[in-house]
Amino acid sequence: MIAFLRGILVDTGTDCVYLDVNGVGFEVTVPPRVLNRVTCIGQEVFLYTYLQTLENEFRIYGFLDEDERQLFRTLLSIPGLGAKTCLGIVSSMTTEELYRAVLAQDEKSLTSVPGIGRKTAQRLIFELQNKWPKTDLIATTASENLRSSWTDTISALETLGFKSSELIPILSQLQAKNELGEAVEENVRKVLRLKGASAKS
Template sequence: MIGRLRGTLIEKQPPYLLLDVNGVGYELQAPMTTFYRLPAMGAEVILHTHLSITENLHQLFGFADQRDRSLFRTLIKVNGVGPKLAVAILSGMEADDIARCVRDNNVKALTKVPGIGAKTAERLVIELRDRLKNWDMPHNDLLAHNEIKQIVSDNDTYAEAESALVALGYKPVEAAKMISAASKQKPDAKSEELIRLALRSMASS
């Protein structure tokens, strides 16, 4: 089992990233909450990983911290939630916000995530309630407990941000509207922050 990788970040295109570990390139899928915390291209990064093996597919998932990986592993135990949907859920919300929604029975907030309908959201709340009862909540603001690193220098910031949202399951028109609204909040924001602002707005609406 591959549980942790330390290497050089050489490619990133949400939800995929490529890590060079002693000359071996590891392709991983990661939620946006991990992409927010990635260093600049060419820098060293440490990721906690989960290897998913099925009959026809081997997939490696990477997370910035062990809490996110722990919640990912809890999510995929829920009936009807596979790795792809678990990544989408962790992309739309921070791990602590998901735990808060479960504790507060906030089904509506969970349905803001692409791919999560009312029935799936209700199932998440029911099945995760006991599994997350010992989840330690931080004392600071749940939506801002990690410093967001602005690392994208691509000139086509809006297009990159919209592309990332489409990859997460949002429709192109919807993604464009979300990024447009986010850019009005902070016109000089990099793509990672635009995505964060857009997802935060969806979660709170």
């Protein structure tokens, strides 16, 4: 695998850059964010890369940091999501912004990304909740003091038969309203009240 490339920018295309790496020319497909920042012909460019092996070709994708590359790889593993759509998401949202949108099941934020419709947004929410570790999801939305409370609250509710995927959006909603505390019993009662109200509506 080609982990990164460091070379001189020779030219740019509509969705790619051309790098001279010690006399070897590489065409690297990049998200719009990279094209906006890499503009000076002759400048040295460093990109983290991902090599995609297709049926009839190899394609290299380039990113400005490791976080963007990892996000792209995660998105690309979702069935039905093509590289162009994945690049659009990477260019439009940071990893943390995407985490938060998924946790809150915020279809509106996801559909604001060009090329993302409602069905794709729903698929992202469903797939990413299963692909990202629960502890990582918690870490992006809860302060240090509340992380153990999140974990304990989820564990307590899971013993009652609930799934973490349905609990995390409710906890995010409570936290957004500053109604989530460190007392696990109280958090459990609040979640159950919201679940009950949702079932009645």
